[in-house]
Amino acid sequence: MNEKIQIEEKGQTIRIKFMDQILDGNSAELREVLNSTLEKAVTEVFLDLEKVVIVSSLGISRLLSFKNKADEKKMTVKIVNIQDKLKETLKKLMLDQFFGL
Structure with missing residues (x-):
């Protein structure tokens, strides 16, 4: 798999790191x-952002689209x-509750 994204599957759960x-x-x-x-x-589905410092605006859009689907x-x-x-940035955009933060 890609070195920038790791996927762990356990039963009914997926962690995307x-x-x-x-x-x-x-x-x-x-x-x-x-x-x-x-x-x-x-x-x-758990989106693990431990190493992420910046999310592009298109990245936020993709995550929102994924969440809706x-x-x-x-x-x-x-x-x-x-x-x-x-x-804090996601809170300011009022996306914290949307993603269970």
Whole structure:
């Protein structure tokens, strides 16, 4: 798998771990991973942002689109291990509750 994105699957749960400091919405790997996750029969998806410092505006848009599509499939999507500054940014954008922060 891609060195910038790691995927761990356990039963009905998937953890998508972003290994780069920048979450770029233009990344083909990001689109591929999110789309393939929507095809799986899982109930929970954890987006692990431990190493991420910056999310591009397109990255936020991709995550929002993914969350909406996952909701339609009855998947729970949560952001975990988020850095404080990034969490504050998502709060200012009023996205914290949307992603279970």
